[in-house]
Amino acid sequence: MEVRIFGGIGEIGGNKVLVSSPDRLAIMLDFGKSFSREEAFFQHPFMSPMFPEDYFKTGLLPPSQGPEWRMEGYDITGLLISHAHLDHWGYLPLVHREIAVHLGEASKVILEAYRSMGFKDLSALEEFEMHTFKTGDVLDMEDLKVLPIHVDHSVPGAYGFLIECCSKKVAYTGDLRMHGPRSDMTLDFLDMLAEEGVDLLLMEATKVAPENDPEASLVKVLENRIWYRWKREPPKRVNFEVSSEREVGERMMEILEDSSRLVLVEVSPTDVDRVRTVCKVAERMGRELVVDERIGFMAEALSGAGISGLPSPGDYLLWRRKRRKGGEEVKLGAREPKPLVEFIERVEDKKGSGSVIWGDLRGEILKDENSYFVITSNATRFLYEIPLGVKPRIDFVMSRSEPFSEESALSMDRLMNWLLIYGVHRYYRIHVSGHLSPKQIADALERVNPTRIVPIHTEHPDLFDLYVPKGMRDRILLPEVGEPVNI
Ligand SMILES: [Zn+2]
Structure with a gap:
């Protein structure tokens, strides 16, 4: 199995994670808007990205087979959205309409509500084939098997994913927190990962930063x-x-x-x-x-x-x-x-x-x-x-x-x-932030005990090792944007 991260490395949000089988059948986890990268190249509203090529040449989107995004070199079987925050779904309108979109029920309701309120990017929402999932479902996506599992976050209907292929397992946390009213859901997710055993964990690390605020x-x-x-x-x-x-x-x-x-x-x-x-x-x-x-x-x-x-x-x-x-x-x-x-x-x-x-x-x-x-x-x-x-x-x-x-x-x-x-x-x-504190990140890693860890959704991946339990520091990988990680 191969993982390539096209957004969410060295930045908070913009998550885009490609997971593929040896036959290059792939899924995309999240397709988030990258605020920091957009700011770097454009100035709203005077110079906003207008055409798909504007997104490709700036690396806001991964390389595509055509103007509607379809991953170059892979056969994409689905796009999975972890939760309805813009930095996780914002570039959805740029995706090829043939790619099925999978998301939780509440996320779908939120996207539809945004469209009803006149968010113009979402006017094409009904052109997508949308499937909703819930905890307990097993999504059969060609070579890949995906388990969506609920987590607690500052938006309802947030999920993490466990992906299985060729007897290896990759987990993706999405965004999660432990201090909310439904911390039991985050624990369900972590316990499931601990039970199944995870070869590679993509761990959100928003709060890993040199200053608290x-x-x-x-x-x-x-x-x-x-x-x-x-x-x-x-x-x-x-x-x-x-x-x-x-x-x-x-x-x-x-x-x-x-x-x-x-x-x-x-x-x-x-x-x-x-x-x-x-x-x-x-x-x-x-x-x-x-x-x-x-x-x-x-x-x-x-x-x-x-x-x-x-x-x-x-x-x-x-x-x-x-x-x-x-x-x-x-x-x-x-x-x-x-x-x-x-x-x-x-x-x-x-x-x-x-x-x-x-x-x-x-x-x-x-x-x-x-x-x-x-x-x-x-x-x-x-x-x-x-x-x-x-x-x-x-x-x-x-x-x-x-x-x-x-x-x-x-x-x-x-x-x-x-x-x-x-x-x-x-x-x-x-x-109170919707994310795990550095201490809670360490506890979660202890609990799951993954073989390899990649910090995502943080501006400071280089500081991640400071918060990881001592015996686990050599398990950290810091791949470049788009660099293949093979499991
Ligand atoms: Zn979020």
Whole structure:
């Protein structure tokens, strides 16, 4: 069996792992967008990759047989997506339509919800042959046998894979964590690997880094930039170290409890544990909940797939994205995706008129600043949508659980400037990462005891040996991008 890694080496995300049999029948594990590599060659939105060849010449995609990606030199029998984070599936629209896509049920629901919300890259989603899998399934992919096994991560429906061929076994962790409410699922995965015996383990090592919080140093740079450019004191970021999802809620409650301001919290719409945590805080504070349309729509889509405890229409007021026709703001744009329009109508049905906030209503609710608790997927956008002449006092919490990327750091720059407009001089970061800590990585390796280990999804593979149990250090392999590893 051969493994070649085309993304996720020396970078967080962009995972693309080709696993093939001696007959060159192959599968691809994940097909993630590489934020750092895109940043290196392109500048959004002025110079974005436009044609497939732009992706090939920059190495964003592995070599292909044609403009729609199909691995050169191999016969690809399927693409498996571990979970619905962009850095694991983002280049899917560039894949040849004849390649079947395999993913968990929740991942499929999330991708479809993104498409319904008008993500233009996903307009072609229905052209793919999609198969969903669950734990316990055995996928028979020509020469390769694949077992998807659930893991806990900051998005529902995350999986790791165990692949068998020619009596050898390769395992791929995807992204995983141990501190979440479903750490039992991560343990199931690790136990399965220990039981089966693994010849090569592709281990996510996001948190292997010289400093604990790589984001902190970048935020510092951005703060200095604001200072030099605008001669203004940037808003201070107060970071709270927490180590579990439960602690996120406790700390948030402590900080916000006595707030007399408008509470604004940014979360990722697919991080259902965080959405639940934040909703609970709003409820305990006795505030009326306001969610933006991405949070509301995604919550409803995932509830439909059997994920419980998420807010549904009737529970909240819906903050509608600003849409304009001529000089006027309109409630519904002419070319809105139909599922989104239907969703907005449902909110109005359940909660009555005035439950969809747009136009003048924005100013109305913001006057009553200590009555509301806003959960947004994009705080910068929320602040930009506040009408002229309304200046709510705001307590802002950043509580995202997405992989850190430079792109998000750049948007942090804009966020800070918007916060200053509304007089926010300090904000809180309360967050626990969706990944294993270095100590948990060591424990996992101990448990699985693989013959060979490749660290992926980390910017510092060269530091990986520092965190590996002593007797295992000589098992580490650090292949180059695309270099074949034979098992
Ligand atoms: Zn992830």
